Amino acid sequence: MIKQFFKFLLESVLPRRCRKCGQILTEEGELCEHCLSELNFIYPPYCRKCGYPLTNENVNSKMLCASCLSKKRTPFRLIRSALYYDEASKNLILAFKFMDKTENAHLLAAMLKVAAEDIFAKGVDVIIPVPLHYSRLLKRKYNQSALLAKELGKYSGIKVDYTSLVRHKKTKPQVEFSGHERIKNVKDVFSVAHPGNLVGKRILLVDDVLTTGSTLKECALALKKAGVLSVDAVTVARVCG
Ligand SMILES: [Zn+2]
Ligand SMILES: [Zn+2]
Known part of the structure; x- marks a missing residue:
């Protein structure tokens, strides 16, 4: 009572x-x-490797998307996303990113936890957020990916490393580019400080939105170069064109 x-x-x-x-x-x-009810979650069937949604027409016995079927080289073990990137998820993420609605990190990280179920089942040693360049960090005051990683670390009990992966070059925001230009814009901008800490570790990269994947891929390549065992990635939303 x-x-x-x-x-x-x-x-x-x-x-x-x-x-x-x-x-x-x-x-x-x-x-x-x-x-x-407005949010569109990415449910199976999706590519068991990269998480790209499969439609009834292109679903196959291997449960792989066309790109993974063609064995295109990728530095990733698995990729997963919680939501389709559309008006509904966009508003939720933009508010989190630019309007200081940092308390939303809790909710978004809960979605990451569910989306990354397969990844956690395979084993993760360290969670790493996609880093911002320090100049942008000063302007925006917080790194949205780091906040997501922090909350995901709390949910999963896995250590979060904020300092080993470094964005050492300032780049223009990826939204200003498309396709090939995006790949060029983030080429060689990430590096690993103190690689010894990450050798042999299974890394889970965290970001808010996966668009073409070029930023995450550059992060993964830098981590691989530093000697990590595997790299997975999880994002809140994903652009599915
Ligand atoms: Zn509402
Ligand atoms: Zn795939």
Whole structure:
């Protein structure tokens, strides 16, 4: 009875609100029913290697996408994403990235945890966020990927390493480029400080959105060069063209 009363008191003082639209929540959870129903989660079938969604037409017995079937070289063991990148997920992520809605990290990391289930099953030793260049970090005050990694570390109990992977060159934001230019823009911008710390380790890279994958790929190549055992990646959302 007393517990109920306190719960009521607490709720009346601090109503819990939907992380996306701000509406007061009457039930457990982080999002209201409407905002939750708007999000498009990536469910199976998807490529068992890179996580790209497979449609009924291109689903095959190997459960691989065309790119993975053709054995295109990739530095990744597995890649997974929680959501399709669309208007709904975009708003959730942009608010997190630019409007200081850092409390959303908790919710987004919960999605990462679910999406990365296969990756955690294979084993992860260290979680590493995609780093920002220090000049952009000063401007934006926080690295959204680092916040996601921190929360994911709490959920999974796995160590987060914020300093070993370094973005040593300043680049223009990837949104300003397309296709091949994106690959060029991030070429050789990442390096590993103190590679000894990561030798033989299984790394999970964390980022907010996977677009063409060129940033994550450059990170993975730098890590591989430093002698890690494997690299996986998980993102909140993924552009599926
Ligand atoms: Zn809502
Ligand atoms: Zn694939």
